[in-house]
Amino acid sequence: MVRLPEPLTRLHPTRLSRLFTSRLRSPQLTSRLGMLLGAAVAVCFATGYLSHAIQHPPAWFYWPSRPVNLYRITQGLHVATGLAIVPLLAVKLWSVYPKLFRWPPFRDAAHAVERLSLFLLVAAALFQVTTGILNIALWYSPMSFFFTTAHYWTAWILAGALLIHIGVKLPVVRRALAAPxxxxxxxxxxxxxxxxxxxxxxxxxxTVATVGQTLRPLAGISVLGPRDPRVGPQGLPVNKTAAGAGVTTAAAGPGYRLEVVGPSGILRLSLGDLAALPQHTAQLPITCVEGWSATATWTGVRIRDLAAAVGGQPGASVRVESLERGSPYSTSTLPPPHADDPLTLLALTVNGEPLDLDHGHPCRLIAPNRPGVLQTKWVSRVQVLT
Amino acid sequence: MTGHGTTSRTTTWLQRLLVAGGVLAAGYGVAGLVTDPSVAKQPYLRYTLTVLLGHDLLVMPLAILIGLLATRWLPQWARPAVQGALLVTATLTAVALPLVLGYGRRPDDPSALPRDYHRGYLIAVAAIWLTTATLLALRAARSRRTSATQHQEET
Structure with a gap:
């Protein structure tokens, strides 16, 4: 029989979990961390589902156009909570890490299934947190899949695996929290x-290092904010440039015409025609799904005035199309609350200057309480849906 | 799952409800992933396995080892603060790393990753360790005072 030298015998599977000697690990600690983590995951799931539903509304869903800053708060919370999960998840996993090496790995079939569901839970949690961080850092190449849909479906897996985990561990948690x-x-x-x-x-x-990307007063000290609400053309961040969207020629050319389509006919308006229509001003934020936001003063034509000019009735939805082609975000539909809202504009200027090409020149949609991806830029067509 | 004799019937039913709801939600997510053509399956699986194994077999053991080695030769009273500071530094690094590497910068968009993240990361880490050093200095001063008072009382 071969006797392994001492340090190697310690690595035998039956002994591996005994390598971890911290007395800090306990069901009490894990339960407390678990409750905090559960609450954080719930906030991320709820705000994330909300953002998904605004962009792909199910039949039962209703999203108002006021308060103007509501989406800004829910999406800011989504990203900030997701980042706050990093230390919570790290310590929660540390607190149960020796269990990964328990020997024998499972007692019976039920225990084996439970442990497999834990793999699902941990994998989904790590997936959500890491893809979220990569996405706000605009580093897409490690994710060779479409982030948005993968993050959405994995959120359901995470929520489900977490419910299973809470269900299984409920008596343990109760005992741990009740224990003196x-x-x-x-x-x-x-x-x-x-x-x-x-x-x-x-x-x-x-939080302090990043939240200034949406809380402007903290922008100066958020040294790790992926965006700065003060930085960009005309002092406003840009997510997609005109060059990136391939619209530079079409948007800057003199041949530009906006097509407005409704029940009573079609209007073709040049930028001069648009500027001659009654102008209105609104202070509204651009709110990116990536968690940054920045308020600006926009001036332009009300969407509801344009809709009325082609025979649109209040209560109709309005579809807005971009010069950009081949992007899932090149069109967006304004549901009735947003289409009727007097703050919803086809903006020609921002902060008193004609829109920069990267902000959507000749004109862009800006509506209250909406994700930035739906605030269509380089608008070429407005259609009242009946 | 019901197991323990002390578990009440309400708890048992709550557990069953949670597990059933969880199976439904997770099943919905898996079905969505499998049927959604916009999610490339192989890259998805490869990425998920990489982060799972990378965390469980690389990052976590490394973090534990570094924590062990870094605090091994410290006096007992200094350990808690240094361990806490290591935890804060490590988790901040996880958030900062993609920004510091800066692969998300875009030549045509100066508003994408507009800051100097090397500098930002150094400032944040310096703030963490300066705070820790201050805490330790205060602690050392206090314990010297207490031991001095005790010494006076004894003499």
């Missing part, structure tokens, strides 16, 4: 309270 808080024997290093303080500090640092 025993003072752990003075161990070398962090106490439970110290660890939770460190997690809170990590959340604080990450």
């Amino acid at each position: 808080s025993r003072r752990p024997t003075e161990a070398a290093g962090l106490s439970r309270r110290g660890l939770l303080t460190a997690v809170a500090s990590a959340i604080g640092v990450i």
